[in-house]
Amino acid sequence: MDKMSEEVKPESLSLCPLGTAAAPEPELLCIFGTGDLGRSLGLRLLQAGYRVVMSHVAAAQSAPLVLMCIQRDHYDFLETLAPQLKGKVLVDVSNNIKKNMYPEANAEYLQRLIPAAKVVKAFNTLSAWALQNGPSDANRQVFLCGDSKEAKQAVADMATKLGFTVLDRGSLSVARELEDFPLQLFPEWRLPLRVAVGLTAFFFFYVVLRDVIYAYVVQGKDISFRIMVSLANKVFPIVSLIMLALCYLPGVVAAFFQLYRGTKYKRFPNWLDRWMLCRKQLGLLALGFAFLHVMYTLIIPIRYYVRYRIAARTISDIRENRTSEFDSTSAWRTDSYYSVGILGFATYLLLGITSLPSVSNALSWREFNFIQSKLGYLTLLLCTLHTYLYGWNRFLYPSSYKWYTPSAYQLCLVLPSAVLVLKLLLLLPWVDRSLTRIRQGWERKTDPEEASTGLLLT
Template sequence: MEKTSTDALPLTVNSLEKQEAICIFGTGDFGRSLGLKMLQCGYPIVYGSRKPWMSSLLPNGAEVLSYYEAAQKSDIIIIAIHREHYDFLTKLTEVLSGKILVDVSNNLKINQYPESNAEYLAQLVPGARVVKAFNTVSAWALQSGALDASRQVFVCGNDSKAKERVMDIVRTLGLTPLDRGSLLAANEIENYPLQLFPMWRFPLYLSAVLCVFLFFYCVIRDVIYPYVYEKKDSTFRMAISIPNHIFPITALTLLALVYLPGVTAAILQLYRGTKYRRFPDWLDHWMLCRKQLGLVALGFAFLHVLYTLVIPIRYYVRWRLGNITVTQARSKKENPFSTTTAWMNDAYIALGILGFFLFVLLGITSLPSVSNTVNWREFRFIQSKLGYLTLILCTAHTLVYGGKKFLNPLNLKWHLPSAYVLALIIPCTVLVIKLILILPCIDKTLTRIRQGWERNSKSALNGKTDI
């Protein structure tokens, strides 16, 4: 259908609309970067500075005035100044009254002051409408345009209209505003940039503890034990062999720990007979960092694959194969082919390949760019159903690897079993508990509890369940 001139008129009018002027107090790195970004999005920018004559570093097109003069040019003033320099604002109380002050500051330490910077600003200028925003976006990201890692802008304030105007600016800049409520949330928002991988700490610390423990465990069995009883130097195993034992064990253990809090929560709900009681804090935190646990496990699985691929080029392996070949040539004997051994070896490799494939699939679907394209049912199917299948395949991979040596007393060294036996403890525990939970009699009760049924409530006695 052909468009008429009247169809195009609204676009022309919108394109000629001029954005409201924005005032920025502060000409530091962040103030300059934010001002440049706003200029590129069509906002007239006025800088307030104590030295307005020194404006050579500011973006072209911006006006530079004193604080008092700049404040009269706009209803929205962005305070891009450190908290310790806020005192001068008390002299501008009259001109700032009724205006929107956007606090973008951060501190050097978490909870450095009794109140948040935004609350402190509201106390200094009681007549202004203070909004906290932009503190999670870096000057470098604004300058380079690399906003993918910091696109979210947390916004809070006591005046809903002031917040909405600030969020409109955030959207115009190509960022995503997230309303966090009143100004009481400013303290939490100011702590965000100071937190170093908060959800990754537990997985990283746990994996580090596991690796250290398994390293010393394997050194005792594979290095110290042969030296004590056979005077054999096996220290070279610490470079490839021992790490290639540690990485898969850590990966399998962490994968099992992804699903252990889920079954633990189910047991608690069955025991309590209700879903309306909070889980312990440690279980809540554990459940929140399951994604990070899974990704760390996937990283160790990748290391296991890489270390396995280099096994054929190791000197020790080539030396052993060469000696076996020469010995067989001299004795004119060959090892008979064992179909059972071939089946075990192929099954071990096939289970490992399938398990690793599903492991990678779980990791890919946990990425926000992928998880946002599937609905909740699809995401749950992949992460739960395929997740347990991955755990089963990886556990079976380890069981087949052990084969007949699994519980052989001759395989004990100083009464210590092989390291892969330790790897099976948590996964097998999780799988056994899950098998019990999916029994019809138990699953039915658990489903009713999760639908709102309570064992000791009046509605439960009457057979009613609230939605």
């Protein structure tokens, strides 16, 4: 949008929508800058029935609204036009290539250069394509901000006429935020994604070592083909469960902080704040891994390897005239294991669905809290139970500890079990009572001076 070099040509170029001879005089707009964006916008406004002037000299005489489609670097020349632009609505649509390039927002800079104009920041969050072709998926909302209500109304009218939905974000001081918006690329997903990649890599190497390499070194067998599905299907549920636990751990830690400090008015350490703010992303990534686990599990019976093994087993049973007894305990255990897993996945999905913006907007805060907290812990409980049922009594057999290492599923149970135990502690009647009082604003008075300055300085 602002990468292209553009010259502001002095010649005025007045464009009129076609076939408007009989209609009443359409509104006149002025566009500064004949670069990519200026031309896109000009075309679109012509189609919407406006008259458009593309020059900065003509603007002074005619149009009450000027679209500034030039780069910030060329703003300084506008200072000479300040008298002509007095009282005009100037729409700043510019963006920067990276964050914090300049000490102040482009729109605020423009306002400073021409104090007598009414600057409105708008349209900069849209793609040039959307400006030319009208609203589409991520290009439906026009955010605007500015200090003049009338100016904002004028721009809002233009935007609705072009088919967009307008969201007024407040005064011009918000411009910086709007200018940063198009630059962001999932900032709140970075930390959770790194955690997910790290955990996946670690557990992948761990199971490759314990399964494939161990079998090759100790038993001389090549079972590397198991990497694609069997091992992947060990790693995915492990990462999913750990990340789900990581999603609920900060809440528990925060509660202990509050209990220890005896107040809720002290800010949490920074790392805890950052952690709390990415819980939703942690949870959604965990759901993604759970989904992969479900899919990898469901294709088990159509795998060549599985079919081969089952047939081989049946054949050897017959040849060696072996009869295996039906084991009712095994049936109970495995069926419970699957059942608990399915229920856990169902509540997991529910958590994911209620975090869709439109669903969470329709919930009251109490409802959202109920789902994310109660249902969240239920999910964690079910998934942890699912893993315990998977392990069952496997931990008793020495053969589980290849090269003296615990199984991957045992490792992954540590964190969720800890979170559940800590949460249980918090639910003990007297702990719960203290915590509720603290969260309602009560403070343990150790030193009144400290408490009151806490409010002022934090």
